[in-house]
Amino acid sequence: MDPRGMRPTATAPTPTPSPASELPTDVLLEIAMRAGFVTLLRCGATCKALRRAIHAPYLAYLVPRVCSDRDGVVPTRLLLYLDTGTSSSFSLAHPSTPDAAVFLVDDHLAPFVSRGAADLLAMYHPVTSRGSLVLLERNRGVEEMWMPSSARRRG
Amino acid sequence: MEVDKGKGEAEETRKVAEADRDTVTLKSSDGKLFEVSKEAAARLSTVLAGMIAGGSIDDNGTDLKQIGSEALENVVDYCNKHANSIPSAALISSSISFNTAPFKEPEEWERKFVDRLSHDALFDLVEAANFLGMERLLDVTCHKISEMMKGKSPDQIREVFNIKNDYTKEELEEIRQELAWAFYDD
Structure with a gap:
């Protein structure tokens, strides 16, 4: 006789048959960080805990990491990220692409990269913000960029 | 050799012998014992390194109640394989802290190591790596699992x-x- 067959079903919550065990949020975050920027953001739409983790202030550290990953998928519309960890300066998300070159040279923005961000921000207006991210739209209205809003955390 | 050793002396000798052992014994949640090179364990797992340094390694099997035997076997297997492969300085110094360094690419043997694992085994292993503070193994397993996540919709994830x-x-x-x-x- 199968002893498991004797077990009353109502007493203990029986684990529902699942495709996989539930991973802790920090592990899911580690995985998501390696799946590229877009997938990382999509993960935030799966549950609240992941969204909190992804939009936490230390996303400021994740974005540079995703951007510098060879496999990291950074959307082409992500132009810059603000490095709040050390210097509060902008870094290019795609340092070696033609877009980046145009952005730097044609738009005379090179002086602002790796420097304070106040002047550069004047060229953009915020579209929406949530958690630690602000979506900015360039006043001409083509490119977009994401940056962590450091102000809230530092204040 | 001295036969009539005092109890204290014998105890002392045993302790020295333990300290000299070059392996540690780990015990899974279901009571199975695994031996792993002390050097590799200390190098690859911050948690085991702390336990070894702190003297909380039990010679009869250090209890790892959070890790099942299948996952622990894979952990030990990984440590042994790692000990046999030529470790590059970059891997040893890799840090999990949120630095700006890119993720390290898995090496060929590491790729094969995780490729042969079932879905469940892989998920158990990533949890074990996380629990033991095994940065490199966490990196390798997360890299593998991220392939299951890439490009998926929130519903699919x-x-x-x-x-x-x-x-x-x-x-x-x-x-x-x-x-x-x-x-x-x-």
Whole structure:
């Protein structure tokens, strides 16, 4: 006789048959960080805990990491990220692409990269913000960029 | 050799012998014992390194109640394979802290190591690596699992990773609008 067959079903919550065990949020975050920027953001739409983790202030550290990953998928519309960890300066998300070159040279923005961000921000207006991210739209209205809003955390 | 040793002396000798051992014994949640090179364990796992340094390694099997035997076997297997492969300085000094360094690419043998694992075994292993503070193994397993996540919709991610949706319909719609570009970008 199968002893498991004797077990009353109502007493203990029986684990529902699942495709996989539930991973802790920090592990899911580690995985998501390696799946590229877009997938990382999509993960935030799966549950609240992941969204909190992804939009936490230390996303400021994740974005540079995703951007510098060879496999990291950074959307082409992500132009810059603000490095709040050390210097509060902008870094290019795609340092070696033609877009980046145009952005730097044609738009005379090179002086602002790796420097304070106040002047550069004047060229953009915020579209929406949530958690630690602000979506900015360039006043001409083509490119977009994401940056962590450091102000809230530092204040 | 001295036969009539005092008890204290014998104890002393045993302790020295333990300290000199070059392996540690780990015990899984279901009571199975595994031996692993002390050097590799200390190098690859911050938690085991701490236990070894702190003297909390039990010679009869250090209890790792959070890790099942299958996952622990894979952990030990990984440590042994790692000890046999030529470690590069970059791997040893790799840090999990949120630095700006790119993720390290798995080496060929590491890729094969995780490729042969079943879905469940891989998920158990990533949890074990996380619990033991094994940065490199966490890196390798997360890299592998991230392939299951890439390009998937939130619904598909929930299904694969057994994540419970705790959003209301309205909240989801709000997120969808906010992240519209991320949903249609590819």
